[in-house]
Amino acid sequence: MKRLVKNGTTPLDGPRPAPDKQPWTFKEKLLLGLSLRDYLSQAFRNPLNWVAAVILVVGLPVIVSRFIFGLGYVTHASNDYPWGLFLGFGLFCMVPLSASGFLLGTTVEVFGRHDYESIERLALLNGLLGYLFAVVYLLADLGQPWRLPYPMVVSWGPAAVLFLVGWHVATYLSVQMAEVSASFFEWVGWLAGKRFIRRIALGLTTAGIILSTLHQGALGALFTYAPGKVHPLWYSDEFQWVFFFCSSIPAGLCMVIVVSTIIKRTMGWRCDSNFLDNLDRLTIGLAKGASMGLVTYFTIKLIGLAHDNEWAYLATSWGGLYGMEMLMGVVVPIVLFAYSIRHNKVGLARFAALLTVLGIVLNRLNTALFTFNWNLYQELPHIGEIIIVVSIFTIYLLVYRFLLYRLPILYTWKEETVVEEAVVVIPSAEKPSETQSLGEVSA
Amino acid sequence: MGKISRRKFLAAGVAGAVAGSIGGARSAWAAPKLQGYPDGMGVLVDLTRCIGCRTCEAACNAEHNLPAPQEPFDDLSVLEKESHNGAKRRTDESAYTVVNRYEIPGSDTPVFRKMQCNHCNEPSCLTSCFVNAYTKTGEGAVIYDPEVCVGCRMCMVACPFYVPAYSYSSALNPLIVKCNFCYDNRLVHGQPPACVEACPQEAMVFGHREQLLAIGRERIRYQPDKYVDHIYGEKEVGGTAWMYLSGVPFEQVGFDTTLQKEPIISNVKGFLGMVPMVLAIWPALFTGFHMLAKKRERNAAADCQDDKKGESR
């Protein structure tokens, strides 16, 4: 794709240019305005597609076999570890990393920081896809996935935390669907729909804040049902939901930094100047938010340690794991963020964001998997589970890329530019540097 | 259904009590205090009496038509069996109950421990289930409704006794597998659970929970040298219908003695209590923020054409 763009092809990013007035066909839109041959050849040239193909060739049969032969076929079928990697990674990691949607939504719509608008749509999409695939992972894990709607329509267990998680994730998924649909409506050319979404944006965002606060915390509260099973260093009766909610804030923000970095490196042709030129400045802004979140999280973790008087555990090997998690995922990122914000080192901030994301992933896996049953015995996930998790993640990345290529997430839909510019404040930006950024890459 | 069944059970009791004095008959099932399940039945398992013959396992298997085990029930080598991870046998998709053998340091007589669902007074499987698949019946049994179960296995995570198992081998209808106190086939008909009835040693006493506590305390009082002075399940996680007496410290025979006294749900109440607060306060709070932000924006716009307003924070 990069090569095509370099050679003068303009990817589809608005209504067909002036000379001929008729609109793009749907097929043309799907193919980014390229001919089928061009589209396919760029796809075949992309080595990442080959990697994905290999993963899926291995993974899809495993996924299918899980549904034919049952969960026992691809997992340890453990009664002591009812939740494996599907939920440990798929639910408990994907959801905090998808907090980006409500965070940026709040920043822009509620606090009126319209300077973050160029990255808001990316954050919203990141949120939507994260939740969507958390549900996909959930479907792989549920014994009877076809009964997924049961807690909504068949039998209510409203006293259960999971009931709240189920309802909130479902509702929030619809909210995010609506939020992201604005870009979809632009892309298909149904402007009335887009105007409607803009009108209810504030309501959607507020709903998003409420739902997110509750279910991010609720994921933590789930573990308060298993007080003795999670290691005390990762567990607190009172603060478990605060830990999870609080850490989801830096997680979501850092996920946006990480994703935008990858996009900038690999998908520069798709971004418009509004996105690329603001990205560095916004990254530092996000880093500020993330570091504040991390400091808060770190403080609460310390209070949690002190409150339950768990210092003695730090000297054990579990303490080593805990120390590593806190150091790598919290303390070092805080220091790096502080330095990079002060000296405006965007690259360093991006690295710190990556560390934070990995730290949160480690935290969730530790809580749900590694330190679970710490008094019993430890069990590593079955190879089948790992293959399925990697395969679903690959599908997630492919869908993510598919949507980024097409929907006006990273670029502004041409028709709308006039309207948008009235709101967006672009601080003394240089001319768009499409060629510049593409120059770095050799595809 | 629960009510009718309970009435049946009580009716059976009353029939047996015809010869007795009226006052005495009432006191047997009048609630001593207004909490828990005053009419709830229970079982007191006395580990000092268990000889590890596995007859209870066999009886349970037959009663519930469970899948055949790998070894016959008279194969006692399984009592010492440990899985690859060093764990003792536990309940699984083909066993509602298992007996394990524990060597006691400093003693040459092993102790056997039967495990099955303890039928908590405040079951965490029940309170954690988002489709309400569990019911604590008036008779004290914790029963499970396979028709609504989605298969999230939260109950397995929540159970402090590691009791519910899952039929992972089934692709189309995997379900939670768990002791149901023989609720449908025996309890409601005024009969004890199959394992209790089968036990040759009468290591288990079946009766109203309150009465069992009295018996347990009496045994400890009568033979203080024989028993540890504790009835496991009297207070653990809010109390259980199945309780244990032991002659050796409970932690030596696989019991978790670190369990809290309060029901598991009490850990979760803090979070659940916050939910309505967030629902009520957040919309107002954030709309307020929004209005403030808007106002400042308007003021800034009115003041001048300063395009740096975005940096004002």
Place this chain on the structure above:
Amino acid sequence: MQARLKRRTEILAFLAFFSLWAVHCTAADLPDTVEIDGLAKYYYAVDFDHSMHIDIVESCAACHHHTAGTPAVDEKCTMCHDRTEASSPVACQRCHAPDPFSAEQVYSRERESRRYHVDKPGLKGAYHRSCLGCHISEGAPIGCQDCHERNQLGDSLFKASLETPNAKVAAGGGGGTH
């Protein structure tokens, strides 16, 4: 202590008729063997060698508490049961119910909760705890099938037809063991 508790009951059910000679443990009047068939569903009846057991125990009270006319072994029992007449009948199941956990029994036990013997074992428990208590301490056979031969239904209950590579080793060739 434990042995005393276990040395509680033994024979009984079947023996309304032998209350007569039980009074002085006159061996001549006692049955030489007693057929015990309380577990007839899964096991063939046990032909209990009564006379042999009389020969090896010091007192009838070892099994019959105070009911056979001999003084009880446990001094806690003699505090109340100090007379030495035999009860009539002396049958175990006069006191130890075959169905201790039926609703009737549960309720009658709880109705009489001020009674001293509220924690009284049922018939099967009384037998086993009494027999096994001695059998363990005296080194007598303790496998299930050392005393009870299992019938076909019993075999199917225990799933005896399953392959059992190590069962015989563990169970000492006699089914269940202690």
